[in-house]
Amino acid sequence: MTRFLSFSSFGLVLAVGACGPERGNVGPGGxxxxxxxxxxxxxxxxxxxxxxxxxxxxxxxxAGTGNHTGNGGAANxxxxxxxxxxxxxxxxxxxxxxxxxxxxxxxxGAVPVTLPPLVTSTRGAYWKxxxxxxxxxxxxxxxxxxxxAVAQKWEGFGAAFNEQGWAALTSSELQKQAMSLLFSAxxxxxxxxxxxxxxxxxxxxxxYTEDDTGAxxxxxxAETNRPVADTALAGFTLARDxxxxxxxxKAAQAVKPDLRFWAxxxxxxxxxKTGFRKTDSWVEVKKPSYFDGGSMRSDxxxxxxxxxxxxxxxxxxxxxxxxIDLVAPQEEPSLEQTAPSCMWDQVTxxxxxxxxxxxxxxxxxxxxxxGALADADKDFTIATAxxxxxxxKNFSTVVGAQWGLxxxxxxLAELKTALPIWATEHQGGNYPFNPSGFPPYQSIxxxxxxxxxxxxxxxxxxxxxxxxTSYNAWNLVLDKYGWSIDTTxxxxxxxxxxxxxxxxxxxxxxYVFRHLSQYVAPGAVVLGTTGGDxxxxxxxxxxxxxxxxxxxxxxxxxxxxxxxxxxEFSMPSDGWATLKLVP
Numbered sequence: 322m323t324r325f326l327s328f329s330s331f332g333l334v335l336a337v338g339a340c341g342p343e344r345g346n347v348g349p350g351g352x353x354x355x356x357x358x359x360x361x362x363x364x365x366x367x368x369x370x371x372x373x374x375x376x377x378x379x380x381x382x383x384a385g386t387g388n389h390t391g392n393g394g395a396a397n398x399x400x401x402x403x404x405x406x407x408x409x410x411x412x413x414x415x416x417x418x419x420x421x422x423x424x425x426x427x428x429x430g431a432v433p434v435t436l437p438p439l440v441t442s443t444r445g446a447y448w449k450x451x452x453x454x455x456x457x458x459x460x461x462x463x464x465x466x467x468x469x470a471v472a473q474k475w476e477g478f479g480a481a482f483n484e485q486g487w488a489a490l491t492s493s494e495l496q497k498q499a500m501s502l503l504f505s506a507x508x509x510x511x512x513x514x515x516x517x518x519x520x521x522x523x524x525x526x527x528x529y530t531e532d533d534t535g536a537x538x539x540x541x542x543a544e545t546n547r548p549v550a551d552t553a554l555a556g557f558t559l560a561r562d563x564x565x566x567x568x569x570x571k572a573a574q575a576v577k578p579d580l581r582f583w584a585x586x587x588x589x590x591x592x593x594k595t596g597f598r599k600t601d602s603w604v605e606v607k608k609p610s611y612f613d614g615g616s617m618r619s620d621x622x623x624x625x626x627x628x629x630x631x632x633x634x635x636x637x638x639x640x641x642x643x644x645i646d647l648v649a650p651q652e653e654p655s656l657e658q659t660a661p662s663c664m665w666d667q668v669t670x671x672x673x674x675x676x677x678x679x680x681x682x683x684x685x686x687x688x689x690x691x692g693a694l695a696d697a698d699k700d701f702t703i704a705t706a707x708x709x710x711x712x713x714k715n716f717s718t719v720v721g722a723q724w725g726l727x728x729x730x731x732x733l734a735e736l737k738t739a740l741p742i743w744a745t746e747h748q749g750g751n752y753p754f755n756p757s758g759f760p761p762y763q764s765i766x767x768x769x770x771x772x773x774x775x776x777x778x779x780x781x782x783x784x785x786x787x788x789x790t791s792y793n794a795w796n797l798v799l800d801k802y803g804w805s806i807d808t809t810x811x812x813x814x815x816x817x818x819x820x821x822x823x824x825x826x827x828x829x830x831x832y833v834f835r836h837l838s839q840y841v842a843p844g845a846v847v848l849g850t851t852g853g854d855x856x857x858x859x860x861x862x863x864x865x866x867x868x869x870x871x872x873x874x875x876x877x878x879x880x881x882x883x884x885x886x887x888x889e890f891s892m893p894s895d896g897w898a899t900l901k902l903v904p
Contacts, residue, residue, distance in 0.1 A: 434507045436840060436901060443896030444770045447832045454881075454900060457889035462882035466857040466867050470849025475858060476741065476791040477581070478838035479514025480817065483524035486798035487569035489820040496572055498825050499798055499818055504577040510817075510835040512580070513843050515573060516745070516793055517566065517645065519586035519634050521612065522652070523660035523805035524796060526565070528612040531634060532557050532590040540597050540609050547611055550592045552626040559637045570643050584634065585649035585693055585721075585745075587661040588612050593623050598657050601809055606659055608808040614657035619669040628677035635687055649690040649721055649745075650678055655699030659809035667699075667706040671713045679716025688718040693745040696725020701732060708738055721745040722787070724779065730786040741790040744783045749795055749814030750775060750830075751803075766803040766813045773829030777870055777897065780837065781856055784847060794834055836899045840866045857883070865902045871895065 437450040480503070490496045502509045520530035528537045532554055538546050551557075559567075574580055588594070591611035598606055598614030618624075635645045650673060654665040665673075674689060682689050691707050694700040704720065707713045720742045722733060727744055750772040753762045760771065783789045796803075799816035817831040841858045845866075848857040854870040865884045871892050879892030884902045892898055 436507075438901050438903075439890055439898065440836065441891075441893055441896060441898045442829075442832045442836065443893040444829075446893070446896075447827075447829065448835070452890055454888040454890035457878070457880050457887040459878070459880045459887060459889065462852060462880040462887055463876070463892075464853035464855045464867065464869055464881045465851045466855075466865065466881065466883040467849040467851065468859065468865070468884065471859075472847040472849065473741070473788050473790050475841060475843060475845040475847060476743070477513035477843040478510070478792055478794075478834060478841070479512050479516060480794035480797045480834075481516040481518075481524075481746070482566060482569050482573070483518065483522060483796055484526045484565040484569075485524045485800070486796055486816075487565045488526060489798050489800040490825075491820070492823065495820055495823065495825050499820070500572045500576045502818065502825075502827065502831070503797055504573050504580065506577070506839070509576075509839070510831065511577070511839045512794075513577075513838075514791060514793065515570065515580055515582045517570070517582055517584040517638070517643075519584050519631070519648075520588060520590075521661045521806075522587040523658070523807055524799070525661070525806060527806065528610060528661060529561050530586075530588060530590045530612075531559060531562075532630065533592075533612075534558060534561065537610055537612060540611055544595075544597075544611075548590075548592045550623070551590070552622050554626060554629055554633060557630065557633050559634070559641075562638075563641075567638075567641055567643070571641075574643070582638075582643060582645045583647035583649070583690065584638075584645050585652050585690070586663075587652045588663045589617065589627055590630070591615075593618055593627060594663055598659050598662070601659060606809050610808070612661045613659050613808070614662050614664065616664045616666070617651075617669055617673075619666070619672070624669070624673050624677045627673070628681040631678060632681050632685055635682075635685060645687060647688045647690050647719065648678075648682060649692045650674060652693050653695040653697070653700065653723065654703055655697040656695050658807065660805060660807040665703065667703045670703050671706050671710050674707060674716055675710055675712035679713065683716065689716050690719050690721045690743070690745075691717040691740065692719075692721025692743075693723055694721060694726050695723045696729065700726070701736075704736055708736060719743055719790075722789070724748040727779070727783045727787050727789070730782070730788075733787050742787060743791040743793070744780075744787070744789045745793050747776065747792070747794045748779060749803075749812065751813055751815055753810070753812050762813075764811075764813055765801060766799075766815045768815045768819055768826070768828040768830070770829045772815050773833045776830040776833045780833070781854070781870075784856055794830075833897065836868050836897050840868070840899050840901055863904055865904070867900045867902075869898045869900070871898070 439452045439454050441449045441452055490499055504512055518525065521528045532551055533548060535548065540546065594615035594617060596615040597609055597611050599609060600606060631648055635648065638645055650670065651663060651665055653662065654670055656662060657664050679689055691704055694704055707717060717740060720736065720738060720740050722742055722744060723746045726733065733742060751763055751766045752759055755762060780792055783792055794817055796814065796816040798818045798820055801819055801821040803814040803816060805812060815828065815830060817828060817834065819826040819828060842860045844861040845858040848859055850857050854872065855867055857867045859865055867881055867883055872895065875894040876892045878889055880887050880889050881900055884904055888900065
C-alpha cells in the first residue's frame with residue numbers, strides 16, 4: 322500500500338554481497354540495458370554470462386555460456402546489466418540460475434530439488450553458484466550459528482499479486498520467465514505465499530470493487546451520487562479479477578501448485594462507506610473519489626453484507642481453483658489515502674470480526690488475520706481492542722503488521738499476544754518524503770543495490786527483533802515507472818522484477834529475497850547467531866541454512882560455525898552469502 326508517513330528509523334547496513342554467474346536482461350536480443358541515470362548501480366537479470374558494469378545507462382553485455390534455445394537456433398545468454406536474451410527462446414535442459422539441471426519453471430515441491438550449498442551475491446555479481454566451502458581449523462568463526470537457540474517457527478516468504486504486475490508482462494514468454502524466477506523451487510525464489518487484493522488497491526489499473534463496477538464518479542458535496550446500497554450483493558462479480566488477477570495467480574500455480582494465498586481489501590464497496598478523502602496535508606486532492614478514504618458504516622445490515630462479500634470472494638476464487646487460507650478485514654484501517662482506502666473505528670472493527678466476519682469465515686474454513694496494521698497509533702489501538710475482546714480474539718489467528726509498525730518492535734511486544742506476527746508488506750523504497758540517510762527521490766525508481774541493502778536490513782530486523790513468522794514482499798513485478806493510482810501524491814516504487822519494452826530485469830532486492838526464500842522451507846525454525854550480520858534456520862528436513870551479509874572487505878577465509886563444523890569460503894565485499902549444510 323502506498324502511504325506517506327513519518328519514516329520509521331531502522332539500522333541501515335551499508336554492505337553488499339558477491340555471487341556466481343551473473344544474469345543479464347531477458348528480452349529481445351540486442352536491446353539495450355536499463356537507464357543508468359544518476360549513476361545508479363547495474364541491475365542484473367535472467368541469463369548466464371559474466372557481468373559487466375552498466376555505466377551511465379550504456380547498454381553493456383558480455384557473452385554468456387548458457388544453453389538457452391531460442392526460436393531458430395541456440396543463443397548464448399548475455400550477462401550483466403544491459404545484456405539481453407531472445408524473449409522467444411525457451412530454456413532447454415538448463416536452469417536459469419544454474420541451480421539445477423531441470424527445465425526452468427519446474428517447481429512447486431513435487432520433485433526433490435538439490436540446491437547449491439553456497440550462493441553469493443554482490444554489486445555487479447549476483448547469484449554466483451560456483452563457490453565452495455571447506456572445513457576449517459580456524460580457532461574462531463566470523464559467524465556462529467547456535468543450533469540450541471531456537472526461536473519462532475517459520476511459515477514462509479511471499480509477495481503481492483497486483484494488476485499492474487500482470488499488465489507489465491506483455492508477452493507469454495515474459496510471463497513464463499517471471500513466474501519461473503518468482504516461484505520455481507529449482508530456478509527461482511520459490512515463494513510460498515501470495516497476497517490477493519479484494520477489489521482495487523493502489524497498484525490496480527483503476528478503481529473498482531467486486532460490487533462497484535460502474536464509473537468512478539466525482540463525488541458531490543452532499544454525496545447524493547454515491548452508488549446505492551446493494552446489501553443483497555446482487556451486483557457482485559469477479560469479472561474484473563478474471564481479466565488480470567486470476568490469470569496471474571494461475572500462471573504462478575502452474576509453476577508452484579502448492580502456492581498458498583491470503584487476501585485483503587483496500588476498500589469495501591463504496592456504498593458501505595460514508596465520506597471520502599477531501600483534503601491532503603501536503604497538497605490539494607486532485608481527483609476526489611468515493612473509493613479513496615471515507616469511513617466504514619457500522620449498521621448491522623452493511624456489516625452482515627460485508628461478511629457475505631468476503632465469503633462470495635473466497636468461494637468464487639475457490640471455484641477457479643484458487644484456495645484462500647486467510648483474509649484480513651482491512652488494509653491499514655486507520656489511514657485515509659488518495660488511493661483506495663477506508664478508515665474503521667475500533668468498535669466497528671471489533672464488532673465486524675466478532676459477530677460477522679469471524680463466524681462467516683469459520684463456516685467456510687478460512688482464517689482471519691488481525692490486520693493489516695500500519696504505523697499508526699489508531700491501528701495499534703484497534704489491535705489492542707480486538708485482543709481484549711474474547712470473541713474477536715478467538716477468531717483471529719495471526720497479526721499482520723506493515724513495514725512501519727515492524728520498525729516499532731517494542732510496540733508489537735506491547736500487544737502481549739501469543740498469535741504469530743506476519744510482515745504483510747515490504748517497504749517500496751525510493752521515498753518522496755526524503756527520510757534522513759536515504760538517497761534523494763527519483764521519478765523512475767532506481768531498483769538499485771542500495772535498495773537491496775535496505776531490504777536485507779528490514780527483513781533481518783523483522784525476523785530477529787519483531788519475531789515475525791512470515792515475510793511478504795510488495796510488488797512482484799512493475800513496469801519501470803512503478804507508479805500507483807494515487808491521484809495526488811507520486812511515489813515511484815521499486816519491485817522485485819521490472820518489465821519494460823519486452824525486457825525483464827531482475828533487481829538486487831529480488832536476490833536478497835531469494836537468498837532466503839529459496840533455501841528456507843515453511844516449518845523451519847529460526848536459530849540464533851552471534852558474531853556477524855546473519856540469519857539462520859533449521860529446515861524440517863534437518864538441513865541448516867545461514868544467510869550472511871558482509872559490510873566489510875572481501876574475505877577469502879570467511880568462517881561460519883554451523884552444525885558442529887567450521888566452514889570456510891570466500892565472502893565478497895559488500896555482499897550476501899547463503900550456506901546450506903545437510904547433516
